[in-house]
Amino acid sequence: MTTILGLDVGGTKIDGLLVDEQDQVLGTAEQPTDERPLHEQVLAVARVMLDGQQPAGIGIATPGEVDSRTGVVRLAVNISLPETPLAALVGDALGAPAFVDHDARAAAAWLLSRDPGADSLAYLSVGTGISAAVAIDGRILRGGAGLAGEIGHLVAVPNGPMCPCGLRGCLEAVASGPAIARRAAQAVRAGEATQLGPDPTPAEVYRAAATGDALAGRVAAEAGEHLARAIRGIALAYGVNQVVIGGGLSRAGDPFLTPILTALDAEREASALVRRALPPGAISLLPPDARAGAWGAVLVARSGLRDMSRERSERREVDDG
Amino acid sequence: MTTILGLDVGGTKIDGLLVDEQDQVLGTAEQPTDERPLHEQVLAVARVMLDGQQPAGIGIATPGEVDSRTGVVRLAVNISLPETPLAALVGDALGAPAFVDHDARAAAAWLLSRDPGADSLAYLSVGTGISAAVAIDGRILRGGAGLAGEIGHLVAVPNGPMCPCGLRGCLEAVASGPAIARRAAQAVRAGEATQLGPDPTPAEVYRAAATGDALAGRVAAEAGEHLARAIRGIALAYGVNQVVIGGGLSRAGDPFLTPILTALDAEREASALVRRALPPGAISLLPPDARAGAWGAVLVARSGLRDMSRERSERREVDDG
Numbered sequence: 001m002t003t004i005l006g007l008d009v010g011g012t013k014i015d016g017l018l019v020d021e022q023d024q025v026l027g028t029a030e031q032p033t034d035e036r037p038l039h040e041q042v043l044a045v046a047r048v049m050l051d052g053q054q055p056a057g058i059g060i061a062t063p064g065e066v067d068s069r070t071g072v073v074r075l076a077v078n079i080s081l082p083e084t085p086l087a088a089l090v091g092d093a094l095g096a097p098a099f100v101d102h103d104a105r106a107a108a109a110w111l112l113s114r115d116p117g118a119d120s121l122a123y124l125s126v127g128t129g130i131s132a133a134v135a136i137d138g139r140i141l142r143g144g145a146g147l148a149g150e151i152g153h154l155v156a157v158p159n160g161p162m163c164p165c166g167l168r169g170c171l172e173a174v175a176s177g178p179a180i181a182r183r184a185a186q187a188v189r190a191g192e193a194t195q196l197g198p199d200p201t202p203a204e205v206y207r208a209a210a211t212g213d214a215l216a217g218r219v220a221a222e223a224g225e226h227l228a229r230a231i232r233g234i235a236l237a238y239g240v241n242q243v244v245i246g247g248g249l250s251r252a253g254d255p256f257l258t259p260i261l262t263a264l265d266a267e268r269e270a271s272a273l274v275r276r277a278l279p280p281g282a283i284s285l286l287p288p289d290a291r292a293g294a295w296g297a298v299l300v301a302r303s304g305l306r307d308m309s310r311e312r313s314e315r316r317e318v319d320d321g
Numbered sequence: 322m323t324t325i326l327g328l329d330v331g332g333t334k335i336d337g338l339l340v341d342e343q344d345q346v347l348g349t350a351e352q353p354t355d356e357r358p359l360h361e362q363v364l365a366v367a368r369v370m371l372d373g374q375q376p377a378g379i380g381i382a383t384p385g386e387v388d389s390r391t392g393v394v395r396l397a398v399n400i401s402l403p404e405t406p407l408a409a410l411v412g413d414a415l416g417a418p419a420f421v422d423h424d425a426r427a428a429a430a431w432l433l434s435r436d437p438g439a440d441s442l443a444y445l446s447v448g449t450g451i452s453a454a455v456a457i458d459g460r461i462l463r464g465g466a467g468l469a470g471e472i473g474h475l476v477a478v479p480n481g482p483m484c485p486c487g488l489r490g491c492l493e494a495v496a497s498g499p500a501i502a503r504r505a506a507q508a509v510r511a512g513e514a515t516q517l518g519p520d521p522t523p524a525e526v527y528r529a530a531a532t533g534d535a536l537a538g539r540v541a542a543e544a545g546e547h548l549a550r551a552i553r554g555i556a557l558a559y560g561v562n563q564v565v566i567g568g569g570l571s572r573a574g575d576p577f578l579t580p581i582l583t584a585l586d587a588e589r590e591a592s593a594l595v596r597r598a599l600p601p602g603a604i605s606l607l608p609p610d611a612r613a614g615a616w617g618a619v620l621v622a623r624s625g626l627r628d629m630s631r632e633r634s635e636r637r638e639v640d641d642g
Contacts, residue, residue: 065597120465132558136464141457143560144441147598148457150557155550157479166592167553229476232488236471237453237558239464271487276386277468 002056004301005049007042008103008293009033009062010248011128011177014045017294018055028291038062038073039089046094058090058098059301061106061293063129067146068101068300099304104149105140106296107286108133111244112140113299120240123292124151126227127248130172134238141238151234152176156226175226177202177249184219206252224259231260232267235277243278246286246293257285323377325622326370328363329424329614330354330383331569332449332498335366338615339376349612359383359394360410367415379411379419380622382427382614384450388467389422389621420625425470426461427617428607429454432565433461434620441561444613445472447548448569451493455559462559472555473497477547496547498523498570505540527573545580552581553588556598564599567607567614578606 001020008015016029031045042060066073071087091098101109108123112135115121119138125131130152134141141148152172153165160169161179173179180202188196194215195208208216231243249256261283267274286292322341329336337350352366363381387394392408412419422430429444433456436442440459446452451473455462462469473493474486481490482500494500501523509517515536516529529537552564570577582604588595607613 136462136469141560143457144562146560147557148560150560150594150598151554153557153592153594154475154554155477158477158546158550165594167588167595225479229479233472233475236468236474237554239462239467239469239471241465267488271474273471273474273486274488277471 003053004298005046005055005058006294006297006299006301007045007058007060008106008291008297009038009042009060010103010293011063012248014041015291015294016045016049017291017298018049019298023298028294038084039086039093042086042090043093046090050094054094055096057301057305058094058096059106059297059299059304060086060090060098060100061103061297061300062086062100063103063131065146065150066100066102066105068099068142071098071100073100097301097305097308099300101296101300102131102133102146102149103293103296104131104133105142106133106300107246107292108135108296109140109299109303110292110296111135111286112138118242120238121242121244122234122238122240123286124227124231124234124243124245125247126176126245126250128177130176130230130247132234134234134240136238136240151230154230154233156229171226171230175223175230180205180219180223180249183222184216187215187219202249203252206249206255210255220255221259221262224256225263227260228263228267231264231283232274232278235282236273241277241279241282243283244286245283246290250285251288253285253288257283324374325619326367326376326379327615327618327620327622328366328379328381329427329612329618330359330363330381331424331614332384333569335362336612336615337366337370338612338619339370340619344619349615359405360407360414363407363411364414367411371415375415376417378622378626379415379417380427380618380620380625381407381411381419381421382424382618382621383407383421384424384452386467386471387421387423387426389420389463392419392421394421418622418626418629420621422617422621423452423454423467423470424614424617425452425454426463427454427621428567428613429456429617430461430620430624431613431617432456432607433459439563441559442563442565443555443559443561444607445548445552445555445564445566446568447497447566447571449498451497451551451568453555455555455561457559457561472551475551475554477550492547492551496544496551501526501540501544501570504543505537508536508540523570524573527570527576531576541576542580542583545577546584548581549584549588552585552604553595553599556603557594562598562600562603564604565607566604567611571606572609574606574609578604 006017014031018027073086074083087098087100104125123133132149132151153170156171157169161173163170163173184200184205205216209220327338335352339348394407395404408419408421425446444454453470453472474491477492478490482494484491484494505521505526526537530541
């Protein structure tokens, strides 16, 4: 049987999906990331899932700067990652062609594939890191250095909190999972009344906000305002008017989304520009069980295999000609 | 003789260029904008320049939300502008086909046409307003609503100064010409020692900064920091690593550019991501006498005329077929 393995490398876990030609799911896996080199972690998950079988192809979706032609990944701010020829290392070890793309771009390609009517949309991933992937006229934006969409490192607060990337006040430094956990922990330490423990996770913050905890509500509202400004920025910078939000934090659902929509309503109220750029209904959450990254990785493998077979038949034509 | 009229509508003036088929300049004009409806101002400049001749086509580059297919312009934040079918109004009055595009996109198209080696670049216009136009893989980004590149209304300072668009703390509210003039005037009123008069123009601020005036230098440095962050944002959001800066403020030359480059050097020092995204030499100033907007408007007319003649010959084929 021809199978495809899709692997989605996140800031905290690797999500795997093994499917057949008809996209029937044959197996899934979820493995927390650790300190080992990325390709070893990816291989460990892949070996467990494949259990000795050889897949037709392997797709890997990963954060950072990804060159999808060479399969080289580098500069993933939130995972310790020297320049890694990830596709070659994984493909050689498993004896099957492997392909790599940026995780948000893989997810956006999947969203685009599910909605044949859409030709322009942005996918905003909010988790350990924050990045966007943008489809315009049916094509995923890559940019020369493969950096297009790294909006987690646009300014949110000038001279604000330090970001792991080395800059200050990046969107990621004020609205990512770690940023929200840090803000909440600081407020808890300051002695404010709250149901939160001393080191709350972002999920705990959103749960507490949903039950009316004032401290948690304030932290969620602040993050929502930053994300609303980022979404306005996405709409204006790229000229897309459909934004789907996914990533770890989005799994909190309404307590995550409501502060964003509230802040965007206030922006719409204030500005005709925002009303034009982001009509009501422009924002939606990725369903929490969508596994968009892993499905996107499957698409990455399929499109890589298609390119390979096209190149092979072109070479044959040249040889025969 | 076949002539093309290119008109560039800015926040403070309309710049006109009349050229022949070989791009030889037959005439130029510059007219301050006033309170009349936009199409009347454009027509006044055009009539003076044409002096009774009929051009083969008219191209108009204008800020705001521009639908280049319909020729309708709206929502130009800095010029009083209801929804205006600008191409139709101007074309009908002058008896020649008229075409409209966004001013920054027109300038970017011109930059791209001058450098056949470049396929991805951003043009950042900093004047009364701030916007960007981006070419990726040789194509100018438009976006569904024609809003792509409206980065003047991305956040620079959360809850910062009021912007004419209705939002607070937009890049335009802290780094455009009017914002710089306002900041300097506030500091002058506060009684600080300076060579500046009570209501300095941005050009005066940059001239004073160049002679060592501390107040003017501080205002220029702050604007430069905001613009450096915006340029980093452009590089990361679009994945382009060549940014050309034009617009009214850029005519100040080094006193305008140096604070931007200083701030970007500090960002490069701090962040491997910025070093990758913006290699040295990535930033340049548009030569002050380039008239990129007006030349871009000429290109808008030429490409509009090409599309018209292609459509006409396709219709002929259908009729003949």
